[in-house]
Amino acid sequence: MEANQCPVVVEPSYPDLxxxxxxxxxxEENRKKLQKIQRDHEKERVMQAACALLNSGxxxxxxxxxxxxxxxxxxxxEQSLRELIQSSDLQAFFETKQQGRRFYIFVKSWSSGPFPEDGSVKPRLCSLSSSLYRRSETSVRSMDSREAFCFLKAKKRKAKILEEGPFHKIHKGIHQELPNSDPADPNSDPADPNSDPADPIFQKDYLEYGEILPFPESQLVEFKQFSTKHIQEYVKKIIPEYVPAFANTGGGYLFIGVDDKSRKVLGCAKENVDPDSLRRKIEKAIYKLPCVHFCQPQRPITFTLKIVDVLKRGELYGYACMIRVKPFCCAVFSEAPNSWIVEDKYVCSLTTEKWVGMMTDTDPDLLQLSKDFECQLSLSSGPPLSRPVYSKKGLEHKKELQQLLFSVPPGYLRYTPESLWRDLTSEHEGLGELINKQMQPFFRGILIFSRSWAVDLNLQEKPGVICDALLIAQNSTPILYTILREQDAEGQDYCTRTAFTLKQKLVNMGGYTGKVCVKAKVLCLRPESSAEALEASMSPMDYPASYSLAGTEHMEALLQSLVIVLLGFRSLLSDQLGCEVLNLLTAKQYEILSRSLRKNRELFVHGLPGSGKTIIAINIMEKIRNVFHCEEKRILYVCENQPLRNFISHKNICQAETRKTFLRENFEHIQHIVIDEAQNFxxxxGDWYGKAKTITRRAKDGPGILWIFLDYFQTSHLDCSGLPPLSDQYSIEELTRIVRNADPIAKYLQKEMQVVRNNPSFNIPTGCLEVLLEAEWSQGVQGTLQIKKHLTVEQIMTYVADTCRRFFERGYSPKDVAVLVSTAKEVEHYKYELLKAMRKKRVVQLSDACDMLGDHIVLDSVRRFSGLERNIVFGIHPRTADPAILPNILICLASRAKQHLYIFPWGGH
Structure with a gap:
């Protein structure tokens, strides 16, 4: 994107763009008196700002x-604003207010969905111009945003059909097999002399002055006469319209030097034009045209340029220009689209590639891979910057989470969370009275407290803030209150910045499509002056009444967007799908993450298999960074195995090491430690737990964070783990809901966990397995569990290869598959046989789990794959030296599979 010279002023006391x-x-009369150039310049500034705000929340x-x-x-x-939103209903997106010499236009975020006038689908972006042209009979027409959106979607769809069609499976180079065809219309080649009357003329090396061409202008033919002055500039001007129009509409011919009414060849006198220079100018103009591809060959625009002699009574009079344009596979632009967005506090123009990417962005094809997800927010109905949000089937929908966490009571104002409100009022005398006085004007809604709304929004915490509270009330705009211990000039900046971030996230992450603002208000518990409220000085104007929440429906819709903001996290599917996808935390996961880190510096999180321990570990490290204002290098993540360490390292949120490295090295710079899969330590x-406690307690300003995640059911050894006795794990949270695995896999896990509970190994503490009695499973997620007995190694490998091939034909990729064996030593033992079977079936190569993001099938041991997951898992000959922990190993194996699990027992047992 290129920065424009119009900065976005995010005013220190104004929580909005x-x-x-x-x-x-x-x-109207004043504008009519302006010179056109000034009127257009002013209009351009206003329209760029309007476009940028529509596209940016x-x-x-x-x-x-x-x-x-x-x-x-x-x-x-007004007319330009109507054209921008392609609707006569200006108030749907724009409202105005005036205050003295200031004039304000309030802009609501654009969102996809149907146009109310005719039900047609809105484009994903607003644009002042698409810079896309097409032929319409004998004319060239500029496509508006709606037409451009449909055109690009059709091109993308046809490119995908070609790419995934039956011929593609045989020859990926299908495009190379059709060199003269338009992928959009294989029969549209205008160079076919049997169907193209212009071709015989195009094949000629000269034309006669005054001759009448034997065909009229049409969809495929355009006549243009040379301008009498500035010939090369004239040609340079018309090329970006006519050549893309032909390329985007089945191809055609541009004849320059022919009168469009009489069809007479007039050419350009030889003394007025240099043919070589003209050729270079035309070629440069065509090669400069932006082209965007959805297909693989990515060829440039195909054209033939001929500058031919025009003879008059046998003598050279001048020259005519003929350009034949082939149909283009995808999209040709005259220039970059005229579309704007706010980025890094500047109004920026979108590049052609970025604009097309955003315009044609669609929800990932999750259903092709799995029936396990339910869409919570779709790109087809969201604002331009929103990302798709999915929840696992069987888990709470955003509406259910909203009712569970932020329900709107009938007829009164509710304070939530109640436990935090009690803690705050007991800790700070006078806080209750101060808040209650502020709430007197509001009779219905919800006041949501947090020790730091900034941290909840992934911003840094501010010292001196007692708490923040977000008011969602009927007949009011949302208000964010910041309560300070004492007056602080920076408190208003903090509150305003937090309110600004919340407003942006409610729209661009939470997908809220209504009119919304978040006002910022600072309160001081013991103000130096007599004023109890230090309200952030708002702008000299206020928002229109339509920005207030009218009733329950509006409040709940906004709160559901808030659920996505607070509970949304980057799905582990994102890297696999190649696009950003959000999932939602469960209510219990959110409750753990909402704990005060200052009051819970050491915590043991016991989680059943597939309950989301690693997800919480990732999120808590991001929270640590913001609460304690520390850099990533101050936070250490420790796990047992290198593959999980590498996976976390790629996220760039901490330093990640294995247990062995942790015990071997000094970590003098570390302040906070998160330990994952601790049951396998x-x-x-050495004493890893003692070292971790020593490191996190050495800081002068108080202990650091030590959070330990574990699952005793997945203990895969008989040694001492180094964990403190259960009775010494003073602060414990339990995750009892299995959210990862499909129904048949979850049932298998339940059976094996019951085996472990009935006969635990001696190194598992008594009582820790009773958590199984509280276990829950998300119901309704389809999947596969097959246990294949009595197969030889060769039969197993053939079965794995055949099954992978079938999954790939259904749309899965190698990134979905893991083949797990008992030990790292056995990996090499099975690797040769598996590769041999896969080569026979033309299935892809293998790699170990250290590169989880690579496009390959993982072949590794069950233990080294701990903490990771794949949609499809094959477990080959799972066994242990001591049969007592075989059920634990089977739990470790099965919990790695999200959808499909195939187990090949050793010896058929």
Whole structure:
């Protein structure tokens, strides 16, 4: 993106995007008096700001006017705004207010979905111009955003059909087999002399002055006469319209030097043009045209340029130009689209590639891979910057989570979470009275407390803030209160920045499509002055009444977007799918993450298999960074195996090491430690728990964080783990809901966990397995569990290869598959046989789990795959030296599979 010179002014006391476009002449009569160049320049500034705000979550355009009294905007500005949103209903997205010499336009975020007028689908972006042209009979037409959206979707769909069609499975180079065809229409080659009357003329090396061409202008033919002056500039001007129009609409011919009415060849006198220079100019103009591909060959635009002699009574009179344009496979633009977005506090123009990517962005094809997910937020109905959100089937929908966490009570104002409200009022005398006084005007809604809303929004915590509270109340705009211990000039900046971030996330992450703002208000518990409320000085104007929440439906819709903001996390599917996808935490996961880190510096999180321990570990490290204002290098993540360590390292949120490295090295710079899969730790190299406690307690300003995640059911050894006795794990949270695995896999896990509970190995503490009695499973997730007995190694490998091939034909990829064996030594034992079977079936190569993000099938041991997951898992000959922990190993194996699990027992047992 290229930064424009119009900065976005995010005012220190204003929690919204505010674009200051300077002085603008307003009023219909006043604007008519302006010179056209000035009128157009002012309109361009306003329209760029409007487009950028529509595409960036909404905001406010501020402009200065020359008069104090109220004045209308002006018909040309109003009409341009209507064209931008392609609707006559301006108030759906724009409302205005005036205050003295300031004029404000309040802009609601754009969102996809149907147009209310005719039900057709809205484009994903607003644009002042698409820069896409097409032929319409004998004319060239500019595509508006709606037409461009449909055109690009059709091109992308056809490219995908070609790529995935039956011929593609045989020859990936299908495009190379059809060199003269348009992928959109294989029969549209205009160069076929039997169906193309213009071709015989195009094949000629000269034309006669005054001759009448034997065909008229049509969809495939355009006649243009040379301009009498500035010939090369004229040609350079028309090329970006006519050549893309032909390329985007089945191809055609542009004849320059032919009168469009009489069809007479007039050419250009030889003394007025240099044919070689003209050729270079035309070629440069065509090669400069932006082309965007959805297909693999990615060829440039195909054209033939001929500059031919024009003879007059046998003598050279001048020259004519003929350009034949082949149909283009995808999209040709005249220039970059005229579309804008807010980025890094600047209004930026979108590049052609970025614009097309956003316009054609669609929800990932999850259903092709799995029936296990339910869409919570779709790109087809969300704002331009939103990402798709999915929840695992059987888990709470965003509406259910909203009712569970943030229900709107009938007829009164509820404070939540109640436990936090009790803690805050007991810790801070007078807080209850201060809050209650502020809430007197509000009779219905919800006040949501947090020790730091900034941390909840992935911002840094501010010292001196007692708490923040978000008010969602009927007949009010949302209000974010920040309560300070004492007056602090930076408190208003903190509150405003937090409110600004919340507003942006409610739209761009939570997908809220209504009109919304979040006002910022700072309160001081013991103010130095007599004022109890230090309200952040708002702008000299206020938002229109339509920005207030009218009733239950509006409040709940906003709160459901808030659920996505607070409970949304980057899905582990994102890397696999190649696009950003969000999942939602469960209510219990969110409860653990919402704990005060200052009050829970050491915590043991016991989680059943597939309950999301690693997800919480990742999220808690991000929270540690913001609460304690520390860099990533101050946070250490420790696990047993190298593959999980590598997986976490790629996220760049901490330093990640294995247990062995942790015990071997010094970590003088570390302040906080998160330990994962701790049940598989051992004391063979030293006291890891003692070292972790020593490191996190050495800071002068108080202990650091030590959170330990474990699952005794997955204990895969008989040694001492180094964990403190269960009675000494003073602060424990339990995750009892299995959210990862499909129904048949979850039932298998339940059976094997019951075996472990009935006969635990001696190194598992008594009582820790009773958590199984509270276990829950998400119901309704389809999957596969097959246990194949009495197969030889060769039969197993053939079965794995055949099954992988079938899954790949259904749309799965190698990234979905893991083949797990008992030990690292056995990997090499099975690798040769598996590769041999897969080569026979033309299935892809293998790699170990250290590169989880690679496009390959993982072949590794069950223990080394601990903490990771794949959709499809094959377990080959799972066994242990001591049969007592075989059920534990089977639990470790099965819990890695999200959808499909195949187990090949050793010896058929």
């Amino acid at each position: 505010v674009i200051n476009v300077g002085e603008v002449t307003l009023g 909404g905001g406010v355009i501020r402009m200065a006017k020359k008069v104090e009294h109220p004045v209308e905007m002006g018909l040309d500005l 051992r004391t063979e190299d």
